[in-house]
Amino acid sequence: MAAKIRQPGWYRALAFSILGVLVCLGLSTGLRAAFSVDPVYDGASVLQISLLMVPIFFLGGIGCFDYWLRWASGRTVVDDHADHGAKSWRDYFKVNTDHKVIGIQYICVSFFFMFIGGLMAMLVRAELASPGRQFVDPNTYNGIFSIHATLLIFLFVIPVFAGIANYVLPLMIGAPDMAFPRLNALSFWMLPVAGTMMLLSFLAPGGSFAAGWTAYAPLSVDAPIGQAFFTIAVQFAGASSIATALNFLVTIITMRAPGMTFFRMPLLVWANFSTSLLVVIATPFIAASQFMVLLDRALGFNFFNPSGGGDVLMYQHVFWFYSHPAVYIMLLPGFGIISEVLATRARKPVFGYRMMAFSLLAIVLLGFTVWAHHMFVSGMADWIRIPMMVTTAIIAIPTGIKIFSWVATLWRGVLKMDTPMLWAVGFISMFTLGGISGVMLAMVPLDIHVSDTYFIVAHIHYVLFGGSMFTIMAGIYFWFPKMTGRMYNERLGKIHFWLTFIFFNVTFAPMHLIGVEGMPRRVSDYAEQFATWNMIISISSFILGLSSLIFLYNMVVSWRSGPKAVSNPWNALTIEWQVSSPPPIFNFDSIPSVVGGPYEYGVPGAVHAVFGDAKPKAVPVAAGAGAAEAD
Amino acid sequence: MVVASAIGIAFMLALNWFPAQASNAAPKIDTFWDVLIIVSVPIFVAVTSMLLFSIWRWRQRPGEEDLDGPPIHGSTKLEVIWTIIPTIIIAALTTYAAILLVDIQAAPAKGTRVVNVNGVQFAWGFETPTPAGTVKTAKLYLPLNEPVKFNVRSKDVIHDFWVPAFRLKVDAVPGITTSYNLTPTKLGTFDVVCAELCGLGHAYMRQTVTVLTPERYTAVMAGLARASGATAPAAGATADAIGKQIFVAGNPATGATACGACHAMKAAGTTAATGPNLDEMLKGDNAAGILEMIVYPNKEIVKGYSKGIMPANYASSLTKAQLAALVKYIDQSVHGKG
Numbered sequence: 001m002a003a004k005i006r007q008p009g010w011y012r013a014l015a016f017s018i019l020g021v022l023v024c025l026g027l028s029t030g031l032r033a034a035f036s037v038d039p040v041y042d043g044a045s046v047l048q049i050s051l052l053m054v055p056i057f058f059l060g061g062i063g064c065f066d067y068w069l070r071w072a073s074g075r076t077v078v079d080d081h082a083d084h085g086a087k088s089w090r091d092y093f094k095v096n097t098d099h100k101v102i103g104i105q106y107i108c109v110s111f112f113f114m115f116i117g118g119l120m121a122m123l124v125r126a127e128l129a130s131p132g133r134q135f136v137d138p139n140t141y142n143g144i145f146s147i148h149a150t151l152l153i154f155l156f157v158i159p160v161f162a163g164i165a166n167y168v169l170p171l172m173i174g175a176p177d178m179a180f181p182r183l184n185a186l187s188f189w190m191l192p193v194a195g196t197m198m199l200l201s202f203l204a205p206g207g208s209f210a211a212g213w214t215a216y217a218p219l220s221v222d223a224p225i226g227q228a229f230f231t232i233a234v235q236f237a238g239a240s241s242i243a244t245a246l247n248f249l250v251t252i253i254t255m256r257a258p259g260m261t262f263f264r265m266p267l268l269v270w271a272n273f274s275t276s277l278l279v280v281i282a283t284p285f286i287a288a289s290q291f292m293v294l295l296d297r298a299l300g301f302n303f304f305n306p307s308g309g310g311d312v313l314m315y316q317h318v319f320w321f322y323s324h325p326a327v328y329i330m331l332l333p334g335f336g337i338i339s340e341v342l343a344t345r346a347r348k349p350v351f352g353y354r355m356m357a358f359s360l361l362a363i364v365l366l367g368f369t370v371w372a373h374h375m376f377v378s379g380m381a382d383w384i385r386i387p388m389m390v391t392t393a394i395i396a397i398p399t400g401i402k403i404f405s406w407v408a409t410l411w412r413g414v415l416k417m418d419t420p421m422l423w424a425v426g427f428i429s430m431f432t433l434g435g436i437s438g439v440m441l442a443m444v445p446l447d448i449h450v451s452d453t454y455f456i457v458a459h460i461h462y463v464l465f466g467g468s469m470f471t472i473m474a475g476i477y478f479w480f481p482k483m484t485g486r487m488y489n490e491r492l493g494k495i496h497f498w499l500t501f502i503f504f505n506v507t508f509a510p511m512h513l514i515g516v517e518g519m520p521r522r523v524s525d526y527a528e529q530f531a532t533w534n535m536i537i538s539i540s541s542f543i544l545g546l547s548s549l550i551f552l553y554n555m556v557v558s559w560r561s562g563p564k565a566v567s568n569p570w571n572a573l574t575i576e577w578q579v580s581s582p583p584p585i586f587n588f589d590s591i592p593s594v595v596g597g598p599y600e601y602g603v604p605g606a607v608h609a610v611f612g613d614a615k616p617k618a619v620p621v622a623a624g625a626g627a628a629e630a631d
Numbered sequence: 632m633v634v635a636s637a638i639g640i641a642f643m644l645a646l647n648w649f650p651a652q653a654s655n656a657a658p659k660i661d662t663f664w665d666v667l668i669i670v671s672v673p674i675f676v677a678v679t680s681m682l683l684f685s686i687w688r689w690r691q692r693p694g695e696e697d698l699d700g701p702p703i704h705g706s707t708k709l710e711v712i713w714t715i716i717p718t719i720i721i722a723a724l725t726t727y728a729a730i731l732l733v734d735i736q737a738a739p740a741k742g743t744r745v746v747n748v749n750g751v752q753f754a755w756g757f758e759t760p761t762p763a764g765t766v767k768t769a770k771l772y773l774p775l776n777e778p779v780k781f782n783v784r785s786k787d788v789i790h791d792f793w794v795p796a797f798r799l800k801v802d803a804v805p806g807i808t809t810s811y812n813l814t815p816t817k818l819g820t821f822d823v824v825c826a827e828l829c830g831l832g833h834a835y836m837r838q839t840v841t842v843l844t845p846e847r848y849t850a851v852m853a854g855l856a857r858a859s860g861a862t863a864p865a866a867g868a869t870a871d872a873i874g875k876q877i878f879v880a881g882n883p884a885t886g887a888t889a890c891g892a893c894h895a896m897k898a899a900g901t902t903a904a905t906g907p908n909l910d911e912m913l914k915g916d917n918a919a920g921i922l923e924m925i926v927y928p929n930k931e932i933v934k935g936y937s938k939g940i941m942p943a944n945y946a947s948s949l950t951k952a953q954l955a956a957l958v959k960y961i962d963q964s965v966h967g968k969g
Contacts, residue, residue, distance in 0.1 A: 133905075137937045138831045212828050218805060219788040219830060306806025312789065313804060346689075348700035352710050377791065377826075379783075379802045379809035382736070386729050393721045397714060404713040405705075407678060410685040413700035417690055425682055432678045436671045439721075443728040445660050445735060446667065449798040452791060452826035516664075518650045518795030520826045523834035527822065602702035 008063025020057030106163025174257025201229030271336025334471025346413030419493030430466025455515030481565035750790030753832030874960025898964030
């Protein structure tokens with residue numbers, strides 16, 4: 001037992017966590033005694049310090065810091081790769097430095113929280129099925145929709161993309177791993193910490209946090225202690241995000257295989273490069289906003305208390321300076337996935353590759369100039385509205401370029417309409433709708449009427465469900481054979497798609513209507529006139545929720561006993577498909593050399609990369625046309 | 632007949648999307664919406680039909696498993712076209728929107744009637760100037776076709792003052808005064824909604840605005856000014872009758888919700904179960920205790936019920952005399968003294 005507690009792992013994590021609580025208890029009571037504060041023991045104080053510190057103890061216990069501390073304290077460090085790669089399923093529950101293991105850890109944990117977040121959505125719909133109170137009181141209701149949004153944003157969409165990229169991206173650029181494998185492990189382990197903390201808020205006295213995922217001050221400052229769980233959990237999710245983004249940036253910039261110029265990178269790599277830029281610049285702002293709320297709550301700093309000289313609107317400016325770019329953080333990686341899936345399944349190069357890459361960068365740049373469009377009715381200075389409307393509308397241009405280029409990629413292809421392709425095509429159509437309602441919302445006069453209504457709820461679900469979720473599904477089905485070495489069940493995949501597609505629309509399309517008609521969002525009760533639509537929406541949402549069980553069944557059963565996958569079932573050119581499924585522990589026996597573009601489908605004899613000593617053949621591709629002529 | 636049904640369908644569509652048009656801004660915003668719809672629908676239809684056409688025309692057929700498409704890498708001409716066309720559309724729409732915004736938010740003329748709108752958890756309070764002094768109500772009254780400016784404030788958290796029929800809204804932000812102005816253009820009673828999450832009772836923060844003809848308006852406001860002047864209750868009616876009246880029907884003039892709408896009480900014959908049963912709950916309370924519970928409903932909460940559901944505005948929506956009558960009536964009814 002003692003030996004077990006000395007080794008990094010769950011026993012030590014538990015022991016350290018208990019130790020952490022005791023330290024926090026001592027710190028709080030000690031300081032209060034020293035400054036003669038009465039009473040000496042204050043539960044809220046101990047709880048808030050614990051929320052901040054116990055996760056660090058836990059991460060230390062599970063083993064995230066062992067190597068660094070040994071190295072920093074001058075002890076011998078062993079570089080035997082003992083914690084690299086998974087030999088059994090147990091290794092997925094340990095700190096591991098292999099990007100493929102971390103990728104799977106990310107994806108599984110994200111989907112765990114997706115199912116919980118989805119369940120919350122169904123509870124919300126059950127309450128809203130008819131006017132009046134059904135089965136939860138207003139406080140619980142506000143908590144449920146707050147946790148629904150928070151989990152699905154911070155614990156599902158953002159990390160699941162980081163997970164897919166973690167697995168695929170180093171393979172795609174011909175790298176043996178990420179640039180900082182131990183940092184990568186730490187990034188992952190902060191996620192379950194953040195998610196667990198959010199769920200634990202249900203147990204807090206006064207209920208869970210209930211101020212929405214936006215946690216506007218002063219509502220969040222005055223709220224019961226459950227709010228602190230949000231404020232602090234977001235710090236861990238954010239730190240995880242930032243560390244991963246840095247890792248991606250360094251990996252992409254410095255670890256590409258020889259010959260892989262920036263314009264030979266697959267678009268998924270471009271997409272994650274752009275996303276990481278967004279994360280590194282924007283995420284510190286939400287951390288700041290939540291630290292200010294925490295200081296207001298715990299220590300009475302009055303950042304957002306007007307009678308103490310604070311400013312209520314400042315919270316929204318700082319918050320949206322992150323949270324608008326966050327929308328692109330939740331979309332750009334998906335754009336990358338769609339480009340990969342479409343090129344492979346249509347057997348054609350991605351139309352306008354360079355513009356596809358540049359439009360990503362344009363979205364990154366423009367994404368930082370539009371945050372106040374969430375605040376058109378907030379009471380901020382009037383003049384800001386028209387400039388923000390114009391910049392917001394301009395984002396439609398690079399986004400339009402992407403949509404039209406995807407459509408053109410299909411033109412004259414040989415379209416294999418399998419599950420990943422269905423999700424990709426479904427995405428293009430649904431995301432176009434979400435984009436259009438986005439342009440409508442950018443128009444200030446209309447936004448004044450529909451902001452904070454169900455029209456907004458419809459819009460964000462068309463963007464994040466019809467958009468992000470569809471791309472995630474496309475990506476999961478597409479790389480499932482690579483990650484697990486097994487094939488999924490095609491028929492179940494298609495049933496899953498069609499059920500989701502149909503009931504997604506039945507659920508969210510009517511919300512546009514009731515929003516314009518005057519139903520505000522975030523309400524547990526509403527006027528009689530909206531009753532019929534809400535009942536239809538609720539019934540449809542239950543079917544939508546249940547359809548995800550087909551997905552779960554397909555994934556679990558296929559992973560255990562699906563037919564074995566060959567290394568390149570899609571006949572794709574990018575590097576991850578040129579190694580076995582799943583890939584060897586260190587990815588490549590020999591480093592690949594990149595000799596052409598990633599999507600040269602239809603070019604006779606074209607290859608993207610060659611392995612080992614094989615001499616790169618001159619390939620007649622558009623970009624290399626000059627070289628071919630010289631031969 | 633065909634024409635009539637076409638007009639009928641168009642009418643229904645218009646009805647379905649928007650609530651009534653009750654302000655000068657409403658028809659303009661609704662027209663703008665129509666323009667947006669006319670521009671948007673073709674874009675969505677174009678993208679979707681291209682997708683469906685491609686799938687129908689170039690779907691992989693048996694025997695084509697090993698075929699590739701032609702290596703088309705792009706077309707500068709097409710890319711220029713689909714950059715420029717959206718740019719023109721966006722430029723046109725933002726120009727329209729900017730002009731419209733300036734129009735509907737034009738500064739009010741000097742001397743425009745100013746109504747103070749105060750948001751508290753979880754009710755709106757309105758302060759309207761009348762010749763006899765400022766009148767505080769929980770229900771908003773406006774005269775038809777006369778411009779009005781709302782100064783919106785909050786003391787606790789952020790609320791949002793929205794009248795869907797007017798199409799305009801603005802947040803009530805602690806520490807600052809926000810405002811907008813409009814001219815009501817339609818007689819009738821419309822919903823006032825809080826559109827910004829403000830806590831537990833957010834969903835219940837729904838009141839009404841009534842637009843009256845200027846003559847009716849002057850009369851109603853004069854009556855309200857008299858009533859709130861702490862004069863004796865209406866002549867002729869006994870205190871008991873007033874108490875029962877308020878319990879069962881509330882005071883629609885000031886927006887005081889009827890007690891019986893949420894509470895059951897045998898003597899009044901009410902059976903609603905949103906709030907606790909008063910016969911059981913108030914058994915051990917005297918008149919002073921009952922008054923405190925009406926005025927400060929969040930001080931103590933009966934187990935199984937939530938804070939913040941009962942309006943906390945009775946001190947302003949009922950006069951002192953009315954409150955006294957109400958308390959007396961409840962006290963007598965609960966303790967069987969009636």
